[in-house]
Amino acid sequence: MTVLASxxxxxxxxxxxxxxxxxxxxxxxxxxxxxxxxxxVLAVAASVAFGANPLPLDEVWQGLxxxxxxxxxxxxxxxxxxxxxxxxxxxxxxGVSGALIQALTRNPLADPGILGVNAGAGFAVxxxxxxxxxxxxxxxxxxxxxxxVAATVVVYLIGAASRSASPVTLVLAGVALGAVLNGVSTFLxxxxxxxxxxxxxxxxxxxxxxxxDDTLTVAPFLLAGLLVAVLLSGSLNAVALGDxxxxxxxxxxxxxxxxxxxxxxxxxxxxxxxxxGIGFVGLMVPHVVRWFVGPDQRWIIxxxxxxxxxxxxxxxVLGRILARPGEMEVGIVTAVVGAPVLIALVRxxxxxxx
Amino acid sequence: MKVQVSRRxxxxxxxxxxxxxxxxxGTASTPxxxxxxxxxxxxxxxxxxxxxxxxAEGVTRYPLELTTQWGTTTLTxxxxxxxxxxxxxxxxxxxxxxxxxxxxxxxxTTDVWLEQALGEPIPDRFVMNDGTLPFEQIAAxxxxxxxxxxxxxxxxxxxxxxxxxxxxxxxxxxxxxxxDWPDLLARLGQTxxxxxxxxxxxxxxxxxxxxxxxxxxxxQGRTLSYVVYYGEEGGLQYHSxxxxxxxRVFEQMGFAVPAGASGLQYRQExxxxxxxxxxxxxxxxxxxxxGHAATVTDQPLFQALPAVQDGRLVHIVNNAxxxxxxxxxxxxxxxEGNVPWALAxxxxxxxxxxxxxxxxxxxxxxxG
Numbered sequence: 001m002t003v004l005a006s007x008x009x010x011x012x013x014x015x016x017x018x019x020x021x022x023x024x025x026x027x028x029x030x031x032x033x034x035x036x037x038x039x040x041v042l043a044v045a046a047s048v049a050f051g052a053n054p055l056p057l058d059e060v061w062q063g064l065x066x067x068x069x070x071x072x073x074x075x076x077x078x079x080x081x082x083x084x085x086x087x088x089x090x091x092x093x094x095g096v097s098g099a100l101i102q103a104l105t106r107n108p109l110a111d112p113g114i115l116g117v118n119a120g121a122g123f124a125v126x127x128x129x130x131x132x133x134x135x136x137x138x139x140x141x142x143x144x145x146x147x148x149v150a151a152t153v154v155v156y157l158i159g160a161a162s163r164s165a166s167p168v169t170l171v172l173a174g175v176a177l178g179a180v181l182n183g184v185s186t187f188l189x190x191x192x193x194x195x196x197x198x199x200x201x202x203x204x205x206x207x208x209x210x211x212x213d214d215t216l217t218v219a220p221f222l223l224a225g226l227l228v229a230v231l232l233s234g235s236l237n238a239v240a241l242g243d244x245x246x247x248x249x250x251x252x253x254x255x256x257x258x259x260x261x262x263x264x265x266x267x268x269x270x271x272x273x274x275x276x277g278i279g280f281v282g283l284m285v286p287h288v289v290r291w292f293v294g295p296d297q298r299w300i301i302x303x304x305x306x307x308x309x310x311x312x313x314x315x316x317v318l319g320r321i322l323a324r325p326g327e328m329e330v331g332i333v334t335a336v337v338g339a340p341v342l343i344a345l346v347r348x349x350x351x352x353x354x
Numbered sequence: 355m356k357v358q359v360s361r362r363x364x365x366x367x368x369x370x371x372x373x374x375x376x377x378x379x380g381t382a383s384t385p386x387x388x389x390x391x392x393x394x395x396x397x398x399x400x401x402x403x404x405x406x407x408x409x410a411e412g413v414t415r416y417p418l419e420l421t422t423q424w425g426t427t428t429l430t431x432x433x434x435x436x437x438x439x440x441x442x443x444x445x446x447x448x449x450x451x452x453x454x455x456x457x458x459x460x461x462x463t464t465d466v467w468l469e470q471a472l473g474e475p476i477p478d479r480f481v482m483n484d485g486t487l488p489f490e491q492i493a494a495x496x497x498x499x500x501x502x503x504x505x506x507x508x509x510x511x512x513x514x515x516x517x518x519x520x521x522x523x524x525x526x527x528x529x530x531x532x533x534d535w536p537d538l539l540a541r542l543g544q545t546x547x548x549x550x551x552x553x554x555x556x557x558x559x560x561x562x563x564x565x566x567x568x569x570x571x572x573x574q575g576r577t578l579s580y581v582v583y584y585g586e587e588g589g590l591q592y593h594s595x596x597x598x599x600x601x602r603v604f605e606q607m608g609f610a611v612p613a614g615a616s617g618l619q620y621r622q623e624x625x626x627x628x629x630x631x632x633x634x635x636x637x638x639x640x641x642x643x644x645g646h647a648a649t650v651t652d653q654p655l656f657q658a659l660p661a662v663q664d665g666r667l668v669h670i671v672n673n674a675x676x677x678x679x680x681x682x683x684x685x686x687x688x689x690e691g692n693v694p695w696a697l698a699x700x701x702x703x704x705x706x707x708x709x710x711x712x713x714x715x716x717x718x719x720x721x722g
Contacts, residue, residue, distance in 0.1 A: 051625075051627045052625035052626075052627040052628050053625070053627035053628050053630075069658065071630055071655070071658065074654045074655050074658060075627050075655065078653070078654045078655065079626055079627055079655070080627075197587050198585060198586055198587050201586055201587045202586065208625075208626070209586055209649075320625070320627075324625075324628075325617075325618065325622060325623075325624055325625055325628045325631065326589070326622065326623035326624065326625055327623075327625045
C-alpha cells in the first residue's frame with residue numbers, strides 16, 4: 001500500500017525538480033557507478049589479500065605475481081582467486097536476478113526465492129540424495145540447477161494458467177510452490193537426519209567448497225542470464241508502468257516476462273547450484289542501488305551487477321577472518337552484515353518505489 | 355525371619371572372606387581379611403547380581419553420600435546393579451576396566467574393548483534417541499546406582515528418583531571430563547568398594563604405554579597430528595589438540611603436539627588455507643566422509659605438506675556404518691573395530707586398544 005502510494009507521488013516530485021533534478025540524478029549515477037567500481041576493486045583485492053591464513057601482504061603479492069610452489073602462492077592461486085571469481089559471478093547473478101524479479105513482479109520485497117528457485121533446488125537435491133543416493137556436494141550442482149529451472153517453469157505455468165497472469169498470481173504461485181517443496185524437503189530430512197545432514201549444510205550457502213572447474217561449467221549460464229537481463233532492461237521500464245501502459249507503449253509484456261523469468265532462472269538457478277543458495281543479496285542490493293540511480297531499470301541492473309559482488313565478497317572476507325581458524329559460510333554472514341546496513345539506509349532515505 | 359537373614363549373611367560373609375583372601379594372595383604378600391561390616395552389607399543385596407561385579411575390597415563404608423552440584427543421594431549399601439547411562443559409553447568403559455558389568459549401558463556402537471574386558475555381554479543396552487535418556491528403560495533395569503557423566507541439569511531429578519546418582523564430579527564439562535577418566539576411575543573405585551581394582555586398571559594402562567615407549571625410543575619427542583575429515587558437513591577437524599583425551603593417548607606413546615597446531619582447540623575445524631598447521635612428523639588422517647576424502651587430500655595445499663610428500667601419513671578409512679558394521683581400512687587392508695571412535699573416547703581401555711591397532715602403522719609411517 002505504502003509502496004503504491006509513493007510510486008503514485010513520484011512523478012509529481014520529479015516534475016517539481018525539473019531539469020535541476022535531472023542533472024542531480026545524472027551526477028548521482030556517475031558518482032554511484034564510480035563508487036561501485038572502486039568498491040568492487042577493493043572487495044576483489046580484499047578477497048585475495050585476506051583469508052583464514054593471515055599471510056603477510058607482500059607474500060600474497062609475491063605469490064600472486066610469481067606463481068610457484070610456496071604456500072602463499074598455492075593459497076592465492078588454488079583457494080582465493082577461484083573463490084573470488086566465483087564470488088563476483090554469483091554475487092552479480094544473485095543481485096541482478098533480484099532486480100529482475102522485483103521489476104517483473106512490481107514487488108519491492110521480491111527476491112529469487114519468491115519464485116521457488118531455492119526451494120526447487122533444495123528439493124531436487126534432497127530427492128537426489130534420498131532416492132538416487134547422491135553423495136558429495138559437488139554432485140549436487142546439476143540436480144540443484146534442474147530443480148531451480150523446474151520450479152520456475154511450474155510457477156510460471158501455474159501463474160499463466162490463471163485467467164489473469166498478473167505479477168501477483170506469479171508471486172502467489174511461487175510462494176505456494178516454495179512452501180510445498182520446502183515442506184516435503186523438511187519432512188524427508190527429519191525422517192533420516194543422518195542422510196540429509198549434508199543437504200542441510202549445503203543450504204547454508206558457501207563459496208568456499210566449489211571447485212574452479214564447476215564454476216567454469218556453470219559460468220556460461222550465468223553470463224547468458226546477465227546478457228538477457230541487460231538487453232531486457234529497457235522493456236522492464238515499460239512493464240513497470242503496468243501491463244496495459246506497457247502494451248500501449250509497444251512492449252510485449254508476455255515476451256518480456258518470459259525472457260525475464262528465463263534470465264532469473266539461469267542466474268538464480270546457476271548461483272544456487274554453485275553455492276547452495278545465498279539469501280539477502282538479491283533483495284538488498286537492488287534496493288540500495290535504486291536509491292542512488294533512480295527507477296531506471298537499465299541503471300539499476302548495471303549497477304546491481306557491480307554492487308552485489310561487493311556485498312558478497314565483503315561478507316565472505318569477514319566470514320573468513322571472524323571464525324579463524326575455521327570459516328563461516330557466506331550465506332550466514334550476508335544477512336548479518338547486510339541487514340543492519342539496509343535498516344540504516346531505510347531510516348535515512350525515503351524508500352524508492354519501482 | 356531375622357534369624358534366617360543373619361544365617362544367610364553369615365554364609366555369604368564366609369564366602370566373601372575367602373574371595374578377598376584369595377585375591378590378596380594373588381597380588382600382595384600379606385593377605386589381610388578386610389571383610390568386615392561393609393562386605394556383609396554388600397552381600398545381602400548383591401545376592402542375585404553377584405556375577406555383575408567383583409567382591410568388595412572392604413575399604414568403603416556404607417551408607418555413602420553421593421554429592422553432585424545438582425543434589426545429594428545416599429547409597430545405603432554396596433550397589434550391585436549399576437546403570438551406566440552416558441551415551442558415549444565412557445562410564446561403561448570405566449566400569450569394565452574395574453571388572454564391573456553394568457546392568458544397563460548405552461549401545462552406540464559395539465566396542466571391542468568393552469567386550470574384551472567384560473568377557474560377557476552387558477545384559478541390557480539402550481539407544482540414545484535425540485539425546486534423550488530412556489528413563490523408563492533405566493527404571494525397568496531396576497538399578498541401585500546410576501552413573502551419569504556430564505551436565506545433568508535437565509536429568510538429575512528424574513534419575514535420582516530412580517536410584518542414587520554418581521556424576522563425573524568437578525569435571526562435568528565435556529572437555530575436562532574427557533581427560534579426567536583416571537579421576538572417574540577413582541570415584542567408581544571408591545563408590546563400589548573397588549579402589550584397588552581402579553588403581554590396578556590405571557597401572558595397567560600406564561604399563562602398556564611404558565612398554566611401548568621403551569620399545570620405540572625412536573618415536574620419543576616426535577610430533578603427531580590426528581585429524582578427521584567428516585565431509586562437507588563437519589569439514590576437517592583437528593582432534594589431537596593439547597589437553598584432549600586423544601592427545602593423551604599419543605603423548606603416552608611418546609608423541610608431542612606439533613608447534614603449528616598448539617593453538618588449535620579439540621575438534622576445531624581447519625580451513626583449507628590453514629592446513630599447514632597440521633604438519634607433523636606423523637599425520638594420522640581419518641576419513642569419516644563416506645569416500646569424499648579426496649576433497650581434502652587432492653588439495654595442492656594438502657599435497658604440499660612435508661609429511662604427505664615424505665609418506666609420513668597414515669590414511670585411515672572408517673568403514674563404520676549405522677547398521678553396526680565396524681571396520682577400518684589402512685593401505686587397502688581391512689581391520690575389525692572402529693579406531694576413530696576409540697580415539698574419540700576416553701578411558702583406560704579404548705586408548706590402549708586404539709594404540710594397539712595403530713602402532714604398526716605409526717611406526718612404519720614415522721620411518722617415512
